[in-house]
Amino acid sequence: MVKISKEEILKLANLAQLKLSSEEINEFSEEISSILDYVSHLDKIDVEGLEPTYQVSGLKNVTRSDEKIDYDIDKNQLMSNLPDSQDGQIKVKRMIG
C-alpha cells in the first residue's frame, strides 16, 4: 500500500503554491493514498518495446507564419478583470521581504 504522509502532502502543496488547512492535509493523506493504491496495478502491465503516448491528434510540428495577428481584444476590458492595477499595469504584492 502506497502511503503519502502529511509531510509529503505539505511539501506538494508548497510546490503547487497552494495553502491547505490541517483538515485538508489529513483528508488528502488518506484519500490520495487510496487513489494511488488503486492506480498501482499499472506496475504489473508489460510495456516492453512501447513508446509513451503524449498526444493523440496524429499531428506533427504544426507551424504558422511568424506574423503579428491582431486579435482585436479590448485592452480596457482585459484590465477590468485585474484585481489590482496602477497606471495600466498589473499591481501585485511585494515580492522581496
Added chain:
Amino acid sequence: MKTWDNIAKIAHEVNDAKLSAVDLVSESLSLINMAKEFDAIISLTEDRALERAKLIDEGVKSGKNMGRLAGVPFIAKDNFLTYGGETTAASNILKGFNAPFQASAIEKLEAEGAIVVAKANLDAFAHGASTENSDFMTTKNPHDKTRVPGGSSGGSAASVVLGLAPFSIGTDTGGSIRQPAAFSGCVGLKPTYGLVSRSGVVAMASSTDCIGPLTRTVGEASLILDVMSGRDPLDSTTIEKDSLSYIDLDSSLEGKKIGLVKEYFDDSLNSDIKDSIDELIAKLKTAGAEIVDVSLPILPSALAVYYILCPAEVSSNLSRYDGQRFGYTYDKAKDLNESYAESRARGFGKEAKRRIIIGTYVLSSGYYDAYYKKAQLVRTKIVNDFEKAFKSVDFLLGPVAPTQAFKIGEKSNDPLAMYLSDVLTVAPNLAGIPAITIPIGMKNDLPVAVQLMAAQKQDRSLLGAARKVEELVK
C-alpha cells in the same frame, strides 16, 4: 416541459420570417426562469442574447439568410468563454471573470445564427461526474430531483432534457458529455480528439479535452458538430473536418460489424442496463448488423491511466489561476507568495485541490517514471488495442456507465467511488476516438443509454450508425 421543433426546422422558419428570433430567445429565457428548482443554470446572457436575436430578425427582414442555426437559442457549459456575462467554470476563483474573447466553438455557432442564452452548471473546472463539485450548487436530475444529472456537463444535459433550449454544448475529458447524457436522457457526442477547437475553453486535461453537443436527436448533434468542427489557427491540435460533412448520413447497418466490448459487460454492470442493451442487440441484428464479441484486455486499466494523466495535466493547467490577473484574489496577503497560496486556497474547491496535489505528486522527480511515464506507456497499449479492434469491426458498443443516475450525496464523500463512475467512458478519450451516448429507453423511471464508439475520424459513420440505433429504439 417544452418540446422544441427540430433545430434545422426552427432555423428554416426564422429565415422564412415565420418565427422570430426574439420570441425564441424570450421563450428560452422564461423557461429557464421557470425551471430554477433544477439548478441547471449558473447565469443568463440575457441582454446580449436579445440584442443578437434582434439583429437576426432584422437581417431576415432585409432579405438575408441568417445561417443554418438562425435564431436558435442554446446553452453553453460555463467553461466556454462567452461575452454577455461571467465565465466561471463553476469555480469561486473565476467568479467575476468577464471573458475578453469568445471560445472558437461559440464563434462558429454564432456565425450560423445560434444565440447563447445561458451558462450551464458543471463540476468546478469539469472535475467530477455529478455536478456536486460545483462551487455554487448541485444540478438535479430532470427525472428525479433526489438524483444527480451526471457530470461534469450535468447542467448542459439537464437543460436539454428539461427543454430549456433546443441544444447545449459541453466538454468531455473522461466522459463528461456522455455520462450526463446517459443519466439525464439525451444524446451526447464526444467527437474525435481535435475535431472541435479548444480555443477559449477552460482547460482541464489538454490531451483528452473534447467539445461536443448535447441534443434530443442524433440528427441535431450532427448538425451542431458540422457547424463547430474543423481546423482553427487558434488551436494547433485541431484537424480538418470530414470532406463529406456530418449531415446527410448513411444510417444503414446492413453488413456492418458491431463489437460488444466484453470488458464492459462484467458483473458490476446494472442488470436493467444489461437487459436494455440485450434488447437493442436483437434489433440491431434485425437491421442487418453482425454482432460479435470483442475483447480489449487493457480496458480495465484505462481508469487508472486516466487518474494519473488527468490530474497531471490539471495541476499544470490550473497553475495559471494565481489570483493576480483575473478572478478571485486574497487582498490581505503580506507578500506575493502568500497572495498566490491564499488566493488558490480560498478560490479552489476541494476536488481541484485534490487533483493539483495528485498531479504534482505524479509529475515530481522520483515519481515521474513510476506514475506519469508508466501511464503514458499503458496509454499506448490502449490506443493499440482500439486500433486492433477497429480492424475487425466497424463500431464498438457498450454501456455508458455501470449504473443509472445515482442519488445526490451517494458518492460525494468518496472520491475514488466518484472516479469509478467514469470507468466506461475514459478509454475513448485516452485513444482520441469518437463516442456517442444514445438514450435507448427508461427503466425504474430513469433513462438508460448505450455508448457507441468508432475509430478516429470516423465521426460521420458513427453518427450514421447512432441514427439507426435511435430509429430502432423508437
